[in-house]
Structures are given as C-alpha cells and as structure tokens.
Amino acid sequence: MKFTKMQGLGNDYVYVNCLEETVEHPAETAVKVSDRHFGIGADGLILIKPSEKADFEMEMYNADGSRGEMCGNGIRCVAKYVYDYGLTDQTQISIETLGGIKYLDLTVEEGKVRQVKVDMGSPILEAEKIPIIGLGDRVLDAPIQADGMEYHITGVSMGNPHGVVFLEDVKNLKIEQVGPLFEHHGCFPNRINTEFVHVLDRQTVEMRVWERGSGETLACGTGACAVAVACVLNGLTEEEVTVKLLGGDLLIQWDRRQDRVYMTGPAKVVFDGVWPDA
Numbered sequence: 291m292k293f294t295k296m297q298g299l300g301n302d303y304v305y306v307n308c309l310e311e312t313v314e315h316p317a318e319t320a321v322k323v324s325d326r327h328f329g330i331g332a333d334g335l336i337l338i339k340p341s342e343k344a345d346f347e348m349e350m351y352n353a354d355g356s357r358g359e360m361c362g363n364g365i366r367c368v369a370k371y372v373y374d375y376g377l378t379d380q381t382q383i384s385i386e387t388l389g390g391i392k393y394l395d396l397t398v399e400e401g402k403v404r405q406v407k408v409d410m411g412s413p414i415l416e417a418e419k420i421p422i423i424g425l426g427d428r429v430l431d432a433p434i435q436a437d438g439m440e441y442h443i444t445g446v447s448m449g450n451p452h453g454v455v456f457l458e459d460v461k462n463l464k465i466e467q468v469g470p471l472f473e474h475h476g477c478f479p480n481r482i483n484t485e486f487v488h489v490l491d492r493q494t495v496e497m498r499v500w501e502r503g504s505g506e507t508l509a510c511g512t513g514a515c516a517v518a519v520a521c522v523l524n525g526l527t528e529e530e531v532t533v534k535l536l537g538g539d540l541l542i543q544w545d546r547r548q549d550r551v552y553m554t555g556p557a558k559v560v561f562d563g564v565w566p567d568a
C-alpha cells in the first residue's frame with residue numbers, strides 16, 4: 291500500500307490515495323500503521339476517496355481504529371495532497387466528511403500548498419447532538435467530577451465531540467492521568483476530545499488536547515475551533531483567536547453573524563512510502 295506521511299502542526303497521519311489504492315480493513319490498518327515502534331508511526335489513518343457530493347471525501351481513523359467524524363489538521367493535509375500530487379489544479383476545493391462538506395481555500399507558493407483556510411461550518415451546541423448527557427441542554431462551564439476533582443466543561447461539536455476545560459496552568463497538567471477520565475466519562479456516550487485551555491489575553495490562548503482514540507496529540511484542529519467557540523461563549527476572548535498548541539499556532543475566527551468557524555494553518559508532507567502488510 292503506497293502512503294504519504296503528512297502532518298499539520300505535528301498532528302501526523304498516514305494518508306492513502308484511495309483513487310489508486312484499496313484499503314480493505316481501514317480500522318485494523320489504522321491501528322497497525324499508527325504504532326510508533328512496530329508500524330509507520332502516526333496519530334491515525336486518513337483515506338482520500340472520490341466523492342459524488344464534493345471534489346473529494348476524507349475518511350479518518352484514530353490510532354485506536356475508531357472513526358472520527360472530522361479532522362481539522364487532517365483536512366488541511368488532504369487539501370495539500372490533492373493539489374501537490376496533481377489530483378486537482380483548483381485552489382478552492384470541497385471535501386466530504388462525516389461532519390458535512392467542508393470548503394477550503396489553498397494558498398499556493400511555487401506550485402505547492404503552503405497554507406489552508408477551512409470553513410469548518412457552524413459549531414453545534416445542543417448537548418444531545420454533541421452528544422453529552424447529564425449536564426443540561428447546553429453545556430456551558432458546567433461542573434463535572436473526574437478523579438475526585440471538580441472541573442468545569444463547555445461542550446462544542448465541530449462534527450466531532452469536544453469538551454473545553456479552562457485552567458490557570460496547562461503546562462504542568464498531568465494530561466495522561468486526567469485525559470482518559472474525560473474520554474471515558476459516563477457523560478460522553480461517544481467518548482470525547484478534551485481541550486485544556488489557559489487564556490493568555492483576549493486574542494490568545496494556549497491549549498493541550500487529549501484526543502478521543504489517539505491520546506495527547508501536538509495539535510487538534512477541530513479542538514482549536516471548539517476552544518475558540520467556548521472562549522467566546524464564556525466571554526473570555528474576541529471572535530478571532532490565536533490558539534497556541536504544542537505543535538504550533540492556528541488562527542481561528544468564529545464569524546457569529548454567519549455562524550461559521552474558519553481555521554487557517556499549515557500542512558506538510560513528511561515522506562512517501564510503501565506499507566507491505568496492508
């Protein structure tokens with residue numbers, strides 16, 4: 291199986307061009323290729339497929355083989371792949387996902403995509419659609435117990451589920467202990483991606499993320515969008531926020547009049563390869 295390893299702010303996936311390749315058992319393949327010792331090493335697997343509704347389709351799997359409805363860093367890399375590898379010559383493209391069709395603007399320099407702006411759509415705030423149970427119809431700074439501690443969480447879906455927790459210190463957070471408690475908490479029927487956020491000022495936040503199905507990653511695009519929405523809803527920032535992640539910065543804008551969230555960031559190719567055990 292031919293693949294391309296790509297990363298968006300260090301959130302790295304194995305990408306397969308399924309216009310040419312066939313992946314029979316993607317969930318199992320995701321687990322195998324994601325292993326950072328016995329496999330290629332990645333946060334998961336992303337299939338690039340033809341679509342009848344959009345220019346392409348993105349099918350995304352976490353490192354544990356679970357399906358993600360949407361992936362922000364991943365969709366930027368899909369855009370880079372389809373342009374740089376000659377599947378399209380358009381700099382405005384649409385990509386079908388389980389979280390709906392997304393529209394992307396590609397910034398090209400010297401024939402390569404350098405930056406991608408994604409219309410991530412409207413945030414979903416109704417608890418039952420995230421889904422979150424037992425914390426009210428909308429989850430806005432709601433108290434939740436985890437590990438005998440009380441946290442406050444704001445629930446946002448960007449097609450995939452997110453819980454945003456504001457803290458004074460995220461650098462010293464023991465995320466490998468706390469993250470799984472949220473991921474597997476009874477309030478989240480489909481599990482959840484949890485973002486731990488420290489607000490620096492009204493235009494800047496820093497965050498770490500414990501991703502559903504992949505653990506701590508260096509960046510999470512949908513998570514950064516959920517964070518910006520949660521910051522605005524809690525009155526903590528303006529509608530345009532620089533989100534500082536371990537792997538770098540994303541610019542997020544929530545245009546509340548249109549109710550659209552825009553994410554702008556990079557996408558990089560690491561290497562091309564062949565996986566023998568597909």
Ligand SMILES: N[C@H](CCC[C@H](N)C(=O)O)C(=O)O
Pocket residue numbers: 301352357358359360361362363364450451483501502503504507509510511512513
């Ligand atoms: N773990 C996420 C999918 C990947 C999201 C993240 N890598 C991004 O860039 O949005 C989920 O299960 O919903």
